[in-house]
Amino acid sequence: MVIEVENLVKRYGPVTAVDDISFHVDRGEVFAMLGPNGAGKTTTVEIIEGLRTADSGRVSVLGLDVSRVPADVKQRIGVQLQAPSLLPRLTVGEILTLFASFYRHSLPVHDILELLALTESRKVLVQNLSGGQQQRLSVAMALINDPDIAFLDEPTTGLDPQARRGLWTVIQDMKHQGKTIFMTTHYMDEAERLCDRVAVIDSGRIIALGSPQELIEGYFEEKAIQFEATPPPSEEALRGLPGVTNVVIDASEVVVYSSDIPDTLSSLLRLAETEGLTDQLEDLHVRQATLEDVFLKLTGRRIRE
Amino acid sequence: MKAFRMKAFSRLLLADFKQFLRDRVALFFSFAFPLLFMLIFGLVFSGEENVSYGVGLVSEGDSEAAQMIAQGLQQVPIFEMSEGDLEGKLAELRDGDLRAVVVIPADIDASMAGGRPADITAYYDPTQTTSAQVLLPILREVIGEMNRQLTQQPVPLRLTEESVQVHQLRTIDYMVPGILAMSVLFLGIFGGLPLVEWREKKILKRLGATPLNRATVVCSQVTYRLAVSALQAVIIIVIAYFAFDVHVVGSWLYLFGLLILGTLTFISIGYLAVSRARTTEGAMPIVQLVQFPMLFLSGIFFPADMMPDFMRPIVEAIPLSYLGDGFRQIMVDASPLHPMPLNVAVLAAWLVVSMALTIKLFSWE
Numbered sequence: 001m002v003i004e005v006e007n008l009v010k011r012y013g014p015v016t017a018v019d020d021i022s023f024h025v026d027r028g029e030v031f032a033m034l035g036p037n038g039a040g041k042t043t044t045v046e047i048i049e050g051l052r053t054a055d056s057g058r059v060s061v062l063g064l065d066v067s068r069v070p071a072d073v074k075q076r077i078g079v080q081l082q083a084p085s086l087l088p089r090l091t092v093g094e095i096l097t098l099f100a101s102f103y104r105h106s107l108p109v110h111d112i113l114e115l116l117a118l119t120e121s122r123k124v125l126v127q128n129l130s131g132g133q134q135q136r137l138s139v140a141m142a143l144i145n146d147p148d149i150a151f152l153d154e155p156t157t158g159l160d161p162q163a164r165r166g167l168w169t170v171i172q173d174m175k176h177q178g179k180t181i182f183m184t185t186h187y188m189d190e191a192e193r194l195c196d197r198v199a200v201i202d203s204g205r206i207i208a209l210g211s212p213q214e215l216i217e218g219y220f221e222e223k224a225i226q227f228e229a230t231p232p233p234s235e236e237a238l239r240g241l242p243g244v245t246n247v248v249i250d251a252s253e254v255v256v257y258s259s260d261i262p263d264t265l266s267s268l269l270r271l272a273e274t275e276g277l278t279d280q281l282e283d284l285h286v287r288q289a290t291l292e293d294v295f296l297k298l299t300g301r302r303i304r305e
Numbered sequence: 306m307k308a309f310r311m312k313a314f315s316r317l318l319l320a321d322f323k324q325f326l327r328d329r330v331a332l333f334f335s336f337a338f339p340l341l342f343m344l345i346f347g348l349v350f351s352g353e354e355n356v357s358y359g360v361g362l363v364s365e366g367d368s369e370a371a372q373m374i375a376q377g378l379q380q381v382p383i384f385e386m387s388e389g390d391l392e393g394k395l396a397e398l399r400d401g402d403l404r405a406v407v408v409i410p411a412d413i414d415a416s417m418a419g420g421r422p423a424d425i426t427a428y429y430d431p432t433q434t435t436s437a438q439v440l441l442p443i444l445r446e447v448i449g450e451m452n453r454q455l456t457q458q459p460v461p462l463r464l465t466e467e468s469v470q471v472h473q474l475r476t477i478d479y480m481v482p483g484i485l486a487m488s489v490l491f492l493g494i495f496g497g498l499p500l501v502e503w504r505e506k507k508i509l510k511r512l513g514a515t516p517l518n519r520a521t522v523v524c525s526q527v528t529y530r531l532a533v534s535a536l537q538a539v540i541i542i543v544i545a546y547f548a549f550d551v552h553v554v555g556s557w558l559y560l561f562g563l564l565i566l567g568t569l570t571f572i573s574i575g576y577l578a579v580s581r582a583r584t585t586e587g588a589m590p591i592v593q594l595v596q597f598p599m600l601f602l603s604g605i606f607f608p609a610d611m612m613p614d615f616m617r618p619i620v621e622a623i624p625l626s627y628l629g630d631g632f633r634q635i636m637v638d639a640s641p642l643h644p645m646p647l648n649v650a651v652l653a654a655w656l657v658v659s660m661a662l663t664i665k666l667f668s669w670e
Contacts, residue, residue: 074516
């Protein structure tokens with residue numbers, strides 16, 4: 001175990017931001033924390049990183065007590081904050097050289113630039129970088145000391161699809177080198193694809209923890225029928241269809257969860273026909289439940305609001 | 306461990322300098338602004354030494370005594386005399402072409418013969434403070450001398466004037482140490498702003514996630530400010546020497562010692578001023594609020610005894626007054642306002658107190 005969190009509590013006045021959280025992360029794992037804004041993700045991560053102190057509970061990182069020897073822990077972890085936090089009047093190369101000097105051991109700047117496709121921007125001032133380039137630079141800064149654990153707070157936000165896939169490769173390569181990645185993300189597909197385990201956190205508590213597959217299977221035996229219709233059919237009518245376990249209507253987007261897809265689907269089409277909606281059912285498809293569905297079911301909210 | 310901290314420190318220092326050199330606003334205020342200030346002052350005051358005051362003379366009658374007075378006035382080297390009628394001369398005075406108008410009455414001979422004092426009237430503009438301070442005493446002196454000659458009285462007492470100052474101080478000699486003190490004030494008092502910006506942009510937080518300790522961050526910032534301060538001082542002193550012939554007569558060692566002490570003091574005050582400010586926009590007015598009174602009440606550009614009495618305690622408390630006086634003593638050997646050890650002690654006291662308060666109050670997040 002490279003991270004061990006036991007009964008962590010952090011309060012801000014009357015608000016309990018982190019409410020008795022316990023979990024562990026194994027070596028070589030890609031671990032994600034999912035949750036709506038204000039759920040306590042950032043506070044938890046920052047306590048583990050040694051940026052904040054907990055009110056109670058115990059955190060051990062790489063076998064070290066973060067509250068006792070924060071500097072030793074910081075030597076061996078890499079941190080990317082959600083805000084890029086860059087010095088605007090330095091170049092990409094300069095800022096990486098600067099950060100490399102903070103550590104006893106660091107990777108050659110050249111290699112890191114290559115890894116995050118920043119070689120051509122080496123001499124560009126940070127203030128002239130695009131949002132995506134700044135985001136990649138802030139990841140590069142987190143990896144400059146060849147950390148045993150990389151903490152990445154929404155690393156792919158603001159990246160174009162190609163850069164996103166590029167970063168996924170970087171994360172998978174690190175995993176293969178035996179490094180641990182602790183990340184947060186808003187992208188459920190990303191979490192499903194990349195992560196060995198996810199913790200869903202809401203109101204300062206972990207409400208679900210497991211591999212994406214375990215979570216989906218644990219919460220959904222059913223599959224989902226999804227379509228768009230304007231106006232959408234009434235919720236009661238949909239709930240009355242055979243096999244339906246749940247219905248979520250969000251504006252024109254309708255998701256019907258069903259444990260008996262053939263039965264539900266044929267009744268749905270008959271319903272549409274009698275109500276004269278056939279022409280208006282768009283993008284009708286049947287899909288597996290996803291982490292997004294799990295999240296919705298657990299928290300009653302979509303992750304992006 | 307130590308070697309690796311040195312590496313972080315020197316990299317951080319290098320980064321501070323690079324960022325400074327790429328910041329045009331900072332460059333302007335550090336170098337161009339003090340020089341501009343000095344050039345303007347230098348040009349405005351460079352003519353001061355052979356200044357002359359226009360004085361209008363109105364003789365209402367053509368008497369012997371009137372001629373004598375006119376001659377007496379013409380002998381005053383800084384008076385530029387011109388004659389005319391009362392109305393014309395008063396108009397010139399109001400337009401600011403003349404500094405004073407002296408009127409000799411027509412009946413002067415008659416009055417003197419009759420043993421009555423003749424009234425010689427001097428018109429002046431009281432808003433022109435130099436007129437009141439310079440012209441009137443000279444006029445009194447001239448008239449007094451006339452009286453003595455006319456009455457043929459012996460001279461029981463005579464004042465012999467001898468300057469004890471080794472070299473005559475010109476206005477520019479007085480200004481240059483003031484400009485140096487002003488640049489130290491600016492450099493130091495604005496020193497806290499980068500940290501506020503770093504705090505606001507979460508750069509301090511990001512640095513906090515590395516093994517770098519806070520002392521290294523602060524030390525690199527202070528060292529870089531000290532270096533810029535020294536560079537600024539050298540440039541000001543060199544330009545003052547070549548453009549205005551201002552010589553540093555005292556010890557360079559003392560000068561730079563005082564410069565370092567002053568810079569540290571104002572950096573501390575600057576840090577203290579912004580220790581709780583959340584944003585750069587919020588910090589700026591606080592810094593201005595500290596800086597402006599200090600600049601204008603300190604007496605670095607004009608003598609502090611011009612201040613009203615109730616301001617004196619404030620003037621006496623302002624550290625900039627002591628820095629300016631110290632620079633003035635070392636650089637141009639001006640007569641001290643305070644003994645040198647007091648200057649050093651006051652600056653050091655401000656340094657210690659504001660540093661202690663900053664350590665207590667400064668919010669890192």
